[in-house]
Amino acid sequence: GAVVSQHPSWVICKSGTSVKIECRSLDFQATTMFWYRQFPKQSLMLMATSNEGSKATYEQGVEKDKFLINHASLTLSTLTVTSAHPEDSSFYICSARSGLADSYNEQFFGPGTRLTVL
């Protein structure tokens, strides 16, 4: 199957700093990438959907200025957590899919990034 990588896999930062997480599709072109957040013992919550070359669509309750998403190419999307605070500590997971938005195409998931804000 298709491979999606995330970098870094684990990051610790100080409160007030910004952190960038990369998501790459290694062997296919991802027209759409998704960013999820997962709290302990809770389900994955979709944060935003990004299509290559256009602005991301954020889910209700997700702060656009807090979580900046850039999908600059068909193989790379980045999530930047700006001015991070301890409550932003979480497990962030990306996924990627190819194909048309109105048809089912499998999403391929990255392994996740653990963010800890001190």
Add this chain to the structure above:
Amino acid sequence: GDSVTQMEGPVTLSEEAFLTINCTYTATGYPSLFWYVQYPGEGLQLLLKATKADDKGSNKGFEATYRKETTSFHLEKGSVQVSDSAVYFCALTPLGGFQKLVFGTGTRLLVSP
């Protein structure tokens, strides 16, 4: 809104035991239903899916049947192996919403030799 409820874990079984992980959903119309599996240190992988009522998805010995009348999509396997130890997520995409996955909380399965 749409939601998925699955049984809490961990589910602990001995090798060759029968597995059932319950999943029920709330959605408008006819969503597509999925089971994803996450092995330690890896990303979620699609295990099986069903797109309409009474469809049965199957893969690697796992099965799940789309039951519209009970809004359920329970995962079953007749004989589990130690290598099946993982976290299993039930999910749906709303009718027409092929981009969006709504996940359950995940169920950890531990299989001992």
